[in-house]
Every structure is written in structure tokens, then in C-alpha cells.
Amino acid sequence: MKRKAIAASAAVLLLPLSACGGSARAGDDNTVTITVGYQSKTINTVTAGTLLRSLGYFEQQLDALHDGHTYKVDWQDYATGAPITADMTAGKIDIGSMGDFPLLLNAARGKQLGQPTRLVSVTGYNLRGGLNTVVTAADSKLTSLADLKGKKVSTSIGSAADGTLVRALQRAGIDPDKGISKLNQQPAMGASALSAGSVDALSQFVAWPGLLAYQGKAKALYDGAQLNLPTFHGVVAREAFAKQRPAVLEAFLKAQAEATDYLNARPVTAAEKVAEATGLPAEVVYLYNGAHGIATFDPAVKPALVSALKQDVSVLKAAKLTGDVDVDSFVDDRYVRTALGTADYAKRLDAAPPASASEVWPKGGGKTTSFGSPKELLAYMARHDGDIRAAYVPDATTRTLWFADKAVWVADGGQLLPFVTRATAQAYVDAHGGAQVVSYADALRRAS
Template sequence: MKHTAAATSAVLLLLPLTACGGTAEAGDGSTITVTVGYQSKTINTVTAGTLLRSLGYFEKQLDALHDGHTYKVDWQDYATGAPITAQMTAGKIDIGSMGDFPLLINAARGKQLGKPTRLVSVTGYNLRGGLNTIVTSPDSKLGSLEDLRGKKVSTSIGSAADGTLVRALQRAGLDPDKDIEKLNQQPAVGASALAAGSTDALSQFVAWPGLLAFQGKAKALYDGAQLNLPTFHGVTAREDFAKKRPAVLEAFLKAQSEATDYLTAHPVTAAEKVARATSLPAEVVYLYNGAHGIATFDPAIKPQLVSALKEDVSVLKSAKLTGDVDVDAFVDDQYVRKALGPTYTKRLAATPAPAASEVWPKGATTTRTFKSPAELLSYVGKHRSGIRAAYVPDATTGTLWFADQAIWVTDGDQLLPFVAPSTAQSYVAEHGGARVITYADALERAS
């Protein structure tokens, strides 16, 4: 009996720490732990993860609540969205961030297990789908999606990168289930497989394609922006947590907005902060998160992103990863609307600025933009030893890419960059006199 009573007392003592899942509390004046799951390497979630954590904005917002509680933030870093979803449905993570396809799985699992979650804000997005890219090895002879017939392609099933692969192959007239051998691998495993020659191509999300291209370990085969379908990353919260602690969730969303404004105002510094935290090259982080990067950051849940999410459901259903998902029920913008106040409507209507050619000089804390790719090439040609990175937007999709990794086309007086060989060839086919040239030739012509 004494042992039983002692055990019961111990359980009762522990209950306040676990009853609310990720939130530990013990009455007024207690310490409440808010658990945030994020993905440091998925750098389009940085305003709700890596960058936000480094800036300390969430902690400052919590300190400003003055509600009688002391708050502690437990930041938990994961490689993918799946374990974040598992921890959320187990009541152990309060707020998480992940890509669009994992968000749908988050919604489906939450409903299935009776632990509903809600999409409460957006982090990084690209309205054309440019955050996902299919790459091949640098010496590959593959030049188009049609060339993948009978080949091995690595991707992460259930990710946005897999969605891009499926849709791209279908548009090219290939059956994703029959015409290729799909390898379901984590990004790092797929990258190693590509380097070893055990896969012919790799379809992945940010920042893997840019990283491999920057390292000279891959070249682009397909630009996800060719699909012209939005892809994005967002913030999800447990419904029970949001209802019990709305002020805490709003504090997080205010902090996310502050981190977004910081990234916009200080893109180079922000890239370097994220690079230090993730061990990714700052040049790669800037490709996606820079002033004219592939991603646009805004917490507002734009209608076109919600529409894209609804279209994504069919891809996950065909892969038997989810059933139907009630996207409208999953999306809940009441908290971000309250957090951002009058600015929310303005953010909702804002459109991404067009991409621009940009150079990051060595030792500089700011970048230089140019009116055209040709002007950028002219500058690079005169300062070759002083260039940290040079970026140019694809002439048809606007996707930013490294200038020395782009496919260059000369057309009269124009020098036009493309991410993928197929888009360059399509342009050449439609413009008499245009032809593909090397990067060295492009630099020479620009000088």
C-alpha cells in the first residue's frame, strides 16, 4: 500500500508537467515550456525556426506578455517534417514548421488520431514552384525529363520534391510509377547516391539542389517553376494548444513577422546567421533566402497557396499517404490576423518582387544588383577574383540560379540564362539565330 501511495503521488506530481503535452505548467506563477519543432536545414522555414531562434524574438515576445507566467522555449531540430508531426500528435510539440506536402500529412494524421492541428502562417514560398529542382550528376548526358525513362530517380516520397517529380513526369508523358525506378531516400542519402552513380537523378527540395550545384556535384535537369504551381512552407500548431494559449501562439506569430522583417532588411546578415547555424554555405542560403532569392517570405496565408494545397492532396492520395484532407478546416488564419493587425490585409495582397541579377562581392556586407544578366556578366568579367557569388534569374521562369551553373543562350545582343537545358533549348527552338553557349563564352561576349 505504501509503495502504491508513493507511486500515485509521483504520478500526480508529474501530471502538471505532461498533461498539456509540450507545455509544462503548474498553476499561476509557474514556468510554461513552449516546444517548437523546426528544421534547420530546410532554410525556407528560418523565420519560424533557425533565424527566429538566433534572434531571440519569440522569447522577447513571451517576456512581454506579463501574464504571471515565466516562459521557456524548447527548440527541437529535426531533419524532416514527419517526426515533428509525430511529436505534435503525441502532444509533445506545440508549434512546428514544414513544407506543404508534409503539412497535409500533418493535417491528415492529426484528424486521424483525434489530435487536430491547424495551419496558422506561411514562411517561405514560391508562386511558380521554383523551390524544388531535379538535378543530375555534372557529367550526365541526360538533357530532359524524357531521358529519365527507364532510369533511377531518388526523391523523398511524401515531400514537395516528390510532388514536383510526379507532376513533371506526367506533363512530359511519362508514368511516374512505371517509366522510372523511384528510390525513396532521405535527401542526404539521395545526394550520396547521385555522387556514387547509383541513381541517375535526384528530385529534392531546398536547399539540396542549390547546395549540390554550388559544390559542383550536380547540375539542374528540371526547374520546378516550369510547373507554375505554388509551393510553400508553413507553421502548424496543435489545435488544443492554440485554443488554450492563444496569446502564446500570437506571440510566436508576432516574432515570426519580426524575423521576416529582419530577413528582408538584412538579407546578407540573415544568410550568414543561418549558414553558421546549419553549416550550409552562406552563398547557398542566399540563393533561396536573399533579397531576390527563390523564396519570398511572408506570414500571410495567401489564397493561391491554399488553392495549391488543395491540388496537392491528389498527389498524396495517389501515393496512398493520405485520404481526403479538408484543407479549409486545416487553414486557420485568425491567430496571424490578430498578431499582425492592420498590416495583415496589406501583406495578403503583396506580390513578390521580380528576380534580379545580383552579385555578392567578397568581403561585402551588401550585394550589387544589375539591370540585366549581361551587365552582371560584364561586372563579373572585370572582378573575377573578387566575386563570392553571382546570381541570375531564369529568362522564362524567373528562378534564381548561380551564374556559373546556368545554361546561357545568346540571342542577338541578349545574353539569357536558364536553370535547365530543356528550357534553354525550347527558347532556342522558338527564336531563330539564338544558340546555347558556354559560361566562358558568355563572359567574353559581355566584356
């Protein structure tokens, strides 16, 4: 029988799907179904989800196994990591992807239910924590994290965005339990609540903060990179599945590496593919996943990320969401090492994130242009008014990429410096005599 790797169709890609049936199950015709849980709109998991699915690399790798089985991939889309964990521990999902805090809850839940899981690779990461952002309404008068005291804040408890909020509030001297009124909401619900004015701020993971800013519905209040603590998304697999079908798991990880290489080599095309599949604006996808985006993609399980994961345990314990988690036992990079080979894995493990840069995406163009400084980018934009699809600049202190027209600009002598938030811009002004916050229009005028 000629083997085929078949991608199961989803009724509607953008809606979460409920798991059905068992996973890695063999049918009467010797067909084996592999169930993959992913989050289409959590775009730092695209190399293990949305982009990987659209490229068909996993199916191709399965077809190359030549082990006598016909493989079918059942892709199931979710809004967050929690339902993926629920279905994994019920034996309904074999491979899943989610953020660092949900990964820890996955590990704890799997151990509790006697269905252990293992972290097998990484998707997107930011070594400073820039993947999470606290935003307020575009017309909000709140200007710093300290202004949140006594306010209503929406987040998803147990998520990396909630972890950022908790740590940021603690650093600001605000009790995260008593100093604010925290609402536990799904990202979409929180975004709606912010737009409706029923909450004062929203702390969320990608791509929600960037999307709301791009739409003119929000502005950044706190850049997660100010914590200077790594945050990442990763791939988790059921231990029983990994032991039963190691070649299949390795095929997935090979495919993930291929998707990663595709994204890094063709960032604009990859952003457009993800945008088409998710309904997100390509300009927002590129903010995070572009050539100089907030996220860096690599499947290697870097020690810095494992160390950060260990630090995250205390935050979840304090929130009484979990007890101790044995991170060292949870992390298992044997499969990805085998899949990629010793030399390639070592190279990826040592690779540094690409340097941040200012970048313009012209209208009608399939390529972007990078600039040596934000001022050079502004000068180019002033000369090409109306011909720019999107423009991105790195924060002068955290290096977090942000939309040029949404950034807070500071003029300091001959320099024009962008910041994600007004608070960090003001901190710079306070420390540099003569520096001043200027409008975006004024920054363009000064650059030209």
C-alpha cells in the same frame, strides 16, 4: 518572480533531435515549456525556425506577456516534416514548420488520431514552384526529364519535391509509378546516392539542389517553376495548444513577423546567420533567401497558396498516402491576423513578391549589387575577375534564380540569357532562329 524566456540549448544544431516529455507543460515552479519543431536545413522555414531562434524574438515576445508564467522554449531540430508530425500528434510538439505536402499529411494524421492541427501562417513560398528541383550528377548525360524513363530517381515520398517529380513526369508522358525506379530516401542520403552514382537523379526541396550545384556535384535537370504551381512552407500548431494558449501562439506569430521583416531588410546578414547556424554555405542560403531569392517570405496565408494546397491533395491521394483532407478547416489564419493587426495583415496579404534581378555578392562585402540585365552582370564580373563571392541570375523564362556560373547560357543577337536547365535553354533556341547555347566562359567574353 521575475519572468524569463529561456531558449533551451541543443546538443548539436545540425542533427535531428528526438522529442522528449510533454509540450506546453507547466512545471512546479510555474514554468511553462513551449516545444517548437523546426528544420534547420530546410531554409525556407527559417523565419519560424533557424533565424527566429538565433534572433531570440520568440523569447522576447513571451517575456512581454506578463501573465505570471515563466516560459521556456524547447527548440527541436529535424531533417524533415514527418517526425515533427509524429511528435505533434503525440502531444510532444506545440508548433512546427514544414512544406506544403507534409502539412497535408500533418492535417490528415492529426484528424485520424483525434489530435487536430491547424495551418496558422506561411514562411517561404514561390508562386511558380521554384523551391523544388530535379538534379543529376554534374557529368551526367541526361539533358531532359524525358531521359529519366527507366532510371533510378531518389526523392522523399510525401514531400513537396516528390509532388514536383510526380507532376513533372506526368507532363512529360512518363508514368511516375512505372516509368522510373523511385527510391524513398532522406535528402542527405539521396544526395550521397547521387554522388556515388547509385541513382541517376535526385528530386529535392531547398536547399539541397542549390547546395549540390554550388559544390559542383550536380546540375539542374528540371526547374520546379516550370509547373507554374505555387509551393510553400508553413507553420502548423496543435489545435488544443492554440485554444489553451492563444496568447503564446500569437506571440510566436508576432516573432515570426519580426524575423521576416529582419530577413527582408537585412538579407545578407540573415543569410550569414543561417549559414553559421546550419553549416550551409551563405552563398547557397542567399540563393533562396536573398533579396531576389527563389523564396519570398511573408506570414500571410495567401489565397493562391491555399488553392495550391487543395490541388496537392489529389497527388497524395493517388500515392495512397492520405485520403480526403478538408483544407478549409485545416487553414486557420485567425491567430496571425490577431497577432499582426487587421491593417498590417491586409498589407502583407496583398504584397507581391519582389521582382527578380541579377545580383553580385562581392568578396569581403556586406552588400550586394543588382543589375538591370544578366548581360550587365556578366560585364561587371568580367571586369572584376577574382573579386566575386557569388553571382545570381534569373532564368529567362521561369525567373528562378540560379548561380551565374552554373546556368546554361544562350546568346540571341545582342542578348545573353541564362536558364536553370539545358532543356529550357534548348527550347528557347529551337523557338528563336539564330540563338545558340554558349559556355559560361564565352558568355563572359561576349559581355565584355
